[in-house]
Amino acid sequence: MYRTKTPTSAKWLTAAATFGLIAVGVAGAQVPAAKAAPAAVAAAKSSDPTVREIEKYREALADGNPADLWEARGEDLWKRKRGPKNASLEKCDLGLGEGVVKGAYAKLPRYFEDTDRVQDLESRLVTCMVMLQGFSYDQAKRAPFGSPENKSDMEALVAYVTANSRGSRMSVSLSHPKEKEAYAIGKKMFFHRGGPHDFSCATCHAQDNIRIRLQDLPNLTKQEPAQRAYTSWPAYRVSQGELRSFQWRLFDCFRQQRFPELDFTSEGSVALTTFLARNANGGIFNAPAIKR
Numbered sequence: 001m002y003r004t005k006t007p008t009s010a011k012w013l014t015a016a017a018t019f020g021l022i023a024v025g026v027a028g029a030q031v032p033a034a035k036a037a038p039a040a041v042a043a044a045k046s047s048d049p050t051v052r053e054i055e056k057y058r059e060a061l062a063d064g065n066p067a068d069l070w071e072a073r074g075e076d077l078w079k080r081k082r083g084p085k086n087a088s089l090e091k092c093d094l095g096l097g098e099g100v101v102k103g104a105y106a107k108l109p110r111y112f113e114d115t116d117r118v119q120d121l122e123s124r125l126v127t128c129m130v131m132l133q134g135f136s137y138d139q140a141k142r143a144p145f146g147s148p149e150n151k152s153d154m155e156a157l158v159a160y161v162t163a164n165s166r167g168s169r170m171s172v173s174l175s176h177p178k179e180k181e182a183y184a185i186g187k188k189m190f191f192h193r194g195g196p197h198d199f200s201c202a203t204c205h206a207q208d209n210i211r212i213r214l215q216d217l218p219n220l221t222k223q224e225p226a227q228r229a230y231t232s233w234p235a236y237r238v239s240q241g242e243l244r245s246f247q248w249r250l251f252d253c254f255r256q257q258r259f260p261e262l263d264f265t266s267e268g269s270v271a272l273t274t275f276l277a278r279n280a281n282g283g284i285f286n287a288p289a290i291k292r
């Protein structure tokens with residue numbers, strides 16, 4: 001299971017700054033702003049890492065998007081015979097019929113009759129790895145996110161499938177009752193406040209023009225910013241040297257919110273994804289992208 005590294009003191013300062021600045025930007029947030037403010041100033045002064053990041057970003061752009069490497073590895077994993085059943089994923093039905101990858105991601109999450117569940121891309125890939133390739137459920141969902149030392153097969157597959165929806169219009173259906181239910185649960189999760197800071201997703205993502213340091217916080221309840229955000233993941237993160245999936249983004253925001261870890265492919269994670277994907281309907285999918 002992916003875990004973030006033990007926070008170094010510098011990281012901890014940054015986190016403190018994050019919460020300090022949030023208290024300035026968000027009315028009513030229950031944060032010890034006064035305590036966090038000096039850390040915010042300290043973090044703002046050290047601009048060197050930012051400059052280095054921008055340089056890396058420029059270099060990466062000049063060479064094209066390194067996400068191509070994940071896409072290529074994902075395509076190979078999709079087509080290669082693997083697992084106890086020595087089968088490829090080429091018969092996997094992502095919603096548009098067996099083996100159809102083109103445009104599939106733009107319609108996910110969706111209801112699948114064979115599992116009688118709403119599934120996002122990742123939970124559907126797990127189903128296919130179990131049913132077609134014979135992996136155990138735990139094996140299939142074991143390594144959702146990669147690190148430079150340990151690349152994730154799941155993330156590569158996600159890069160391959162999502163790349164095949166580039167240019168497709170987001171079109172997530174809510175016609176099945178279970179799709180409606182997933183959306184409603186996802187919405188509830190988005191506004192649910194809790195944890196040591198009494199934060200919800202909405203604390204940071206339901207107002208216009210909020211920023212933490214240099215990062216814009218998109219208002220994910222509004223169509224245009226929700227479209228822009230959702231259609232730009234997965235993304236190659238220059239600062240991390242990794243491709244990051246939308247599920248990673250959710251996982252990391254749970255961490256920022258100081259919530260318990262989001263269980264990969266769980267019903268809750270699919271519901272939250274359904275809420276966010278549906279809010280992006282009408283947007284043109286354009287990822288894997290590249291981000292700082």
Ligand code: HEC
Nearest residue numbers: 199200201203204205212215218228229249253254256257
């Ligand atoms: C403490 C503030 C905070 C909370 C609470 C929070 N996020 Fe975030 N979120 C961020 C920050 C900061 C970023 C941008 C990070 C970056 O650019 O590296 C972000 C980015 C995102 C993005 C990507 C936006 C884009 O344009 O690429 C999504 C989607 C997202 N958050 C969803 C959520 C969801 C869902 C929740 C609730 C589970 C949540 N966030 C809770 C701070 C927060």
